[in-house]
Amino acid sequence: MITTRGYAAMEASAALKTYSFERRDPKDCDVVVDIQFCGVCHSDIHQVRNEWGGAVFPMVPGHEIVGIVSRIGSRVTRYKVGDRVGVGCFVDSCRQCECCRKGYEQFCDKGMVQTYNSQYYDGERTMGGYSKVIVVDENYVLRIPDALPMNASAPLLCAGITLYSPLKHWQAGPGKRVGIIGLGGLGHVGVKIGHAMGAEVTVLSQTLKKQSDGKRLGADHFLATSDPNTFKSRKNYFDLMINTVAANIDINSYLDLLRMDGTLVLVGVPPAPMTVGTFPLIFGRHRLAGSGIGGMAETQEMLDFCGKHGITSDIELIKIQQINEAYERVVKSDVRYRFVIDMASL
Amino acid sequence: MITTRGYAAMEASAALKTYSFERRDPKDCDVVVDIQFCGVCHSDIHQVRNEWGGAVFPMVPGHEIVGIVSRIGSRVTRYKVGDRVGVGCFVDSCRQCECCRKGYEQFCDKGMVQTYNSQYYDGERTMGGYSKVIVVDENYVLRIPDALPMNASAPLLCAGITLYSPLKHWQAGPGKRVGIIGLGGLGHVGVKIGHAMGAEVTVLSQTLKKQSDGKRLGADHFLATSDPNTFKSRKNYFDLMINTVAANIDINSYLDLLRMDGTLVLVGVPPAPMTVGTFPLIFGRHRLAGSGIGGMAETQEMLDFCGKHGITSDIELIKIQQINEAYERVVKSDVRYRFVIDMASL
Numbered sequence: 001m002i003t004t005r006g007y008a009a010m011e012a013s014a015a016l017k018t019y020s021f022e023r024r025d026p027k028d029c030d031v032v033v034d035i036q037f038c039g040v041c042h043s044d045i046h047q048v049r050n051e052w053g054g055a056v057f058p059m060v061p062g063h064e065i066v067g068i069v070s071r072i073g074s075r076v077t078r079y080k081v082g083d084r085v086g087v088g089c090f091v092d093s094c095r096q097c098e099c100c101r102k103g104y105e106q107f108c109d110k111g112m113v114q115t116y117n118s119q120y121y122d123g124e125r126t127m128g129g130y131s132k133v134i135v136v137d138e139n140y141v142l143r144i145p146d147a148l149p150m151n152a153s154a155p156l157l158c159a160g161i162t163l164y165s166p167l168k169h170w171q172a173g174p175g176k177r178v179g180i181i182g183l184g185g186l187g188h189v190g191v192k193i194g195h196a197m198g199a200e201v202t203v204l205s206q207t208l209k210k211q212s213d214g215k216r217l218g219a220d221h222f223l224a225t226s227d228p229n230t231f232k233s234r235k236n237y238f239d240l241m242i243n244t245v246a247a248n249i250d251i252n253s254y255l256d257l258l259r260m261d262g263t264l265v266l267v268g269v270p271p272a273p274m275t276v277g278t279f280p281l282i283f284g285r286h287r288l289a290g291s292g293i294g295g296m297a298e299t300q301e302m303l304d305f306c307g308k309h310g311i312t313s314d315i316e317l318i319k320i321q322q323i324n325e326a327y328e329r330v331v332k333s334d335v336r337y338r339f340v341i342d343m344a345s346l
Numbered sequence: 347m348i349t350t351r352g353y354a355a356m357e358a359s360a361a362l363k364t365y366s367f368e369r370r371d372p373k374d375c376d377v378v379v380d381i382q383f384c385g386v387c388h389s390d391i392h393q394v395r396n397e398w399g400g401a402v403f404p405m406v407p408g409h410e411i412v413g414i415v416s417r418i419g420s421r422v423t424r425y426k427v428g429d430r431v432g433v434g435c436f437v438d439s440c441r442q443c444e445c446c447r448k449g450y451e452q453f454c455d456k457g458m459v460q461t462y463n464s465q466y467y468d469g470e471r472t473m474g475g476y477s478k479v480i481v482v483d484e485n486y487v488l489r490i491p492d493a494l495p496m497n498a499s500a501p502l503l504c505a506g507i508t509l510y511s512p513l514k515h516w517q518a519g520p521g522k523r524v525g526i527i528g529l530g531g532l533g534h535v536g537v538k539i540g541h542a543m544g545a546e547v548t549v550l551s552q553t554l555k556k557q558s559d560g561k562r563l564g565a566d567h568f569l570a571t572s573d574p575n576t577f578k579s580r581k582n583y584f585d586l587m588i589n590t591v592a593a594n595i596d597i598n599s600y601l602d603l604l605r606m607d608g609t610l611v612l613v614g615v616p617p618a619p620m621t622v623g624t625f626p627l628i629f630g631r632h633r634l635a636g637s638g639i640g641g642m643a644e645t646q647e648m649l650d651f652c653g654k655h656g657i658t659s660d661i662e663l664i665k666i667q668q669i670n671e672a673y674e675r676v677v678k679s680d681v682r683y684r685f686v687i688d689m690a691s692l
Contacts, residue, residue, distance in 0.1 A: 099606055099630075107606060107630050109582065169631070236455065252619075260445055260453060263633070266624050273598075273623045278615045281636025284445075284453050285515070287609070288634045290627025 001025060002032070005346060006131030007320050008058040012050040015324045018346075019058055021127060023135045031079050031138045032071035033087065038129035039064025039155040039313070040339040042185065042246060043269075045327050047117050051271070055117055062129030063089045063115040064157040064340075066150045076138045084144040086303070088157035089293050091115050091126060091140045103295040130320065132346060142300050145307025152312035155185065155338040156303060158293065159313060163190035163242065164302040165294035166265040167197060170240045174198040179234075179241040181225075181254065183210050183217075186244035186267060188337040189313055191217040193302075196309040202238070204230065204254075213336065217314075225249075231257065236284065244268050255280035255288065263287040313338045319345035347371060348378070351692060352477030353666050354404040358396040361670045364692075365404055367473060369481045377425050377484045378417035379433065384475035385410025385501040385659070386685035388531065388592060389615075391673050393463050397617070401463055408475030409435045409461040410503040410686075412496045422484045430490040432649070434503035435639050437461050437472060437486045449641040476666065478692060488646050491653025498658035501531065501684040502649060504639065505659060509536035509588065510648040511640035512611040513543060516586045520544040525580075525587035526565075527600065529556050531676075532590035532613060534683040535659055537563040539648075542655040548584070550576065550600075559682065563660075571595075577603065582630065590614050601626035601634065609633040659684045665691035 001022040008019035026032050044061035046052050065087040069079050079085060090112040093100050097109035106112055113120050116128030127134075144153050163186055172178045178199040180190045187203065194201040195218030202221040203214040214222040223230040234257045241254060246268040252275075255264055262284065280286065294302065306312065314337045318326055326339045347368040354365035372378050390407035392398050411433040415425050425431060436458040439446050443455035452458055459466050462474030473480075490499050509532055518524045524545040526536045533549065540547040541564030548567040549560040560568040569576040580603045587600060592614040598621075601610055608630065626632060640648065652658065660683045664672055672685045 102606070104606055104631075260448070260450055266627055269624045269628070273621045275619045276622045276634070277619045278612050278636060281612055281634065282615070282638040283636070285450075285635065285637055288622070288627065289631065290624060290629070291631055292628040 002133060002135065004131055004133040006060040006127060007323055007346070008060045009048040011057050012055055013048070016048070016130070019060065021058070021060070023133055024124060026071060026073045026135050028073040028075040029137050029139070030073040030135050031069050031076055031085065031141050033065070033067040033085055033134050033136065033141070034070045035065055035067040035129055035132055035134060035343045037066050037151045037154045037343060038062040038341045039158065040323070040326055040330060040341065041158050042330055045330060056125070059117050060127040060130050061116050062131070063087070064154045064159070065115070065129035065134060066144055066154045066157070078138050079141060084146070084150060086142040086144050086153065086157045087115060087129065087134060087136050087140065088142065088161065088299055089115055091136045092120055103297045105295045106293045130323070130341060132343060140296060142296070142303055145303055147307045147310065148312055151317055151340050151342065152315050154340050155189065155313035155315065156306055157299070159186050159189045159338060160193070160306060161294040161299045161302050162186055162267050162291070163244070164193050164305065165298055166242055166267065166291040167194050168298070169291070170263050170265065172197045172199040172240055176200065176239045177202065177237060179204055179238040179257065181241060181243040181249070182245035182268070183214055184244060184333055185313070185335070185338045188217055189311070190242055190244065191219050192311045193305070195219070196305070196311060202234070238262055240265070242267060246270055248272050248274065251275070251288070252277045252280045255286050258284060258286045260284045263289050266290045267292070315340045317342050321345065348479060348481065350477055350479040352406040352473060353669055353692070354406045355394045356404050358401055358403070359394070362394070362476070365406065367404070367406070369479055370470060372417060372419045372481050374419040374421040375483050375485070376419040376481050377415050377422055377431065377487050379411070379413040379431055379480050379482065379487070380416045381411055381413040381475055381478055381480060381689045383412050383497045383500045383689060384408040384687045385504065386669070386672055386676060386687065387504050388676055391676060402471070405463050406473040406476050407462050408477070409433070410500045410505070411461070411475035411480060412490055412500045412503070424484050425487060430492070430496060432488040432490050432499065432503050433461060433475065433480060433482050433486065434488065434507065434645055435461055437482045438466055449643045451641045452639045476669070476687060478689060486642065488642070488649055491649055493653045493656065494658055497663055497686050497688065498661050500686050501535065501659035501661065502652055503645070505532050505535045505684060506539070506652060507640040507645045507648050508532055508613050508637070509590070510539050510651065511644055512588055512613065512637040513540050514644070515637070516609050516611065518543045518545040518586055522546065522585045523548065523583060525550055525584040525603065527587060527589040527595070528591035528614070529560055530590060530679055531659070531681070531684045534563055535657070536588055536590065537565050538657045539651070541565070542651070542657060548580070584608055586611070588613060592616055594618050594620065597621070597634070598623045598626045601632050604630060604632045606630045609635050611635045611637050613637055661686045663688050667691065
């Protein structure tokens with residue numbers, strides 16, 4: 001076994017603190033990654049606080065992991081020692097179901113093995129990226145393009161793919177009007193990616209407070225959702241909207257902003273179910289869809305796209321000792337736009 | 347003016363009774379239709395009872411109209427006296443907006459002119475098909491295929507297109523698994539059309555009471571939604587589901603029955619908004635969509651498709667004097683599967 005250190009919650013809602021634990025010795029197809037940076041995702045907080053249920057403690061969170069390969073198993077072919085790699089939201093899947101075979105491992109029928117607060121099919125518990133070392137099968141490891149800095153690339157592993165996947169799938173591109181609801185960790189990467197894909201990008205934010213940021217990130221338009229005129233002027237406007245807001249909003253008002261055959265995609269998870277009217281869907285043949293991260297091949301495609309376009313997350317780099325304070329700030333949306341932990345501080 | 351007779355509600359929820367009123371004299375592009383039969387749609391009842399708001403009385407309902415052309419305006423080119431024609435849910439639209447130009451007149455930006463309880467852009471009130479005569483612009487008139495009987499074709503004008511449009515749009519066909527939720531006026535036509543398109547059709551009905559009917563109509567499978575095993579055995583199963591039920595059901599349970607990238611389409615309008623969870627949409631990239639009737643060209647396409655495949659509605663023919671009793675039976679789902687009024691009785 002490999003003894004390592006991390007930051008863990010020992011029980012629900014407890015402050016994270018130093019924790020020693022063991023990783024498995026690398027199997028034939030495993031890669032050992034020395035973690036350099038790990039992004040802080042809002043879902044880390046949901047899980048640590050057991051807001052989605054099913055939390056098992058101690059829990060080492062973190063699924064926006066970048067680092068350097070320090071050791072490889074005997075049958076590893078895709079990576080070598082010294083490679084710059086990433087690990088995202090899951091570290092295994094059944095590899096046999098229709099979803100896995102088609103590259104949608106995130107929707108594996110048997111259930112993907114999440115990077116933390118989960119267990120492998122043989123019962124091994126998973127521990128996340130707020131730690132020094134992780135051991136992962138090479139098929140669930142990604143390559144970080146040379147053109148990108150490591151620290152600001154970390155959030156691409158979750159926030160990046162969460163936005164890239166629906167933008168790609170629903171064909172954001174030239175001539176398409178894309179609305180990004182919420183300019184936070186997810187939304188700000190969506191603006192960058194949507195803009196790079198050639199779409200007309202509009203940010204829909206509560207106020208105009210972040211307007212200059214939005215324009216700098218690549219938004220063509222920036223509208224306040226607190227202004228009723230937004231909902232009049234943009235009626236029947238968008239081909240695609242992506243809701244990144246993890247709070248409950250009046251989804252029907254946004255459905256009315258879609259053009260004929262437009263789609264509103266949910267990537268955030270609000271605490272309560274949505275109240276959806278039938279008419280806002282029927283008129284204009286609108287669609288309300290969900291999208292969750294992406295498969296392995298698509299995640300690599302996203303990283304390569306970001307490498308080509310020089311896209312990373314806007315980050316605030318912190319030491320691991322600042323993590324509990326950072327959580328409070330994430331909950332208050334007080335970060336532009338993603339905390340990334342420098343694991344050298346551990 | 348043309349004086350005609352119909353059955354009208356004089357106020358909300360009042361019993362329908364004989365009513366004399368006037369139709370406009372035919373304009374250059376108008377067709378005068380002697381109405382032979384008119385279907386009874388559940389939405390007639392909603393409107394008469396002002397359950398959707400905005401009802402204006404007296405109201406002559408009816409938008410599943412078939413009849414014979416008895417007179418034409420000077421510039422009518424598509425129809426001649428004696429032609430078998432139909433009129434559906436709307437009788438005009440702006441003809442200029444993007445939706446109208448693309449053949450989605452039902453989603454006209456200016457608002458389509460509904461066949462009853464509505465008004466033309468010049469203020470003329472519309473009165474529906476529970477009457478002897480109607481005057482309609484030829485562009486909003488449809489041709490009934492010679493192969494089809496008139497009486498059982500009437501419900502195709504609303505129920506038929508309501509199911510044909512989403513089945514066609516979401517590509518029901520060979521190799522596709524289609525679920526029809528609810529076997530009533532809408533659902534039973536959906537089974538026939540989906541089967542004719544070559545899809546595997548499953549009826550999801552509250553009980554197995556209508557199972558033999560379902561199989562006769564063309565369903566490959568018939569499942570009871572009161573049986574919890576239905577929701578286990580059909581998890582991740584359907585490419586497309588169409589919800590025809592106008593009552594509130596647990597939509598999340600049905601979303602879980604969709605395969606990867608599957609779509610659940612709403613065509614019924616339940617009384618209350620739906621409660622929709624985020625996870626049933628995110629897992630499997632599911633979509634919840636709406637669909638409303640169809641455009642003029644698509645409605646003609648549907649009629650021609652039905653002519654080719656010998657599809658009509660299963661009907662119970664009634665006299666106009668039975669309409670109030672028929673309404674009570676529609677509300678209790680006590681009709682197999684659509685009442686059609688024989689207008690010779692008026």
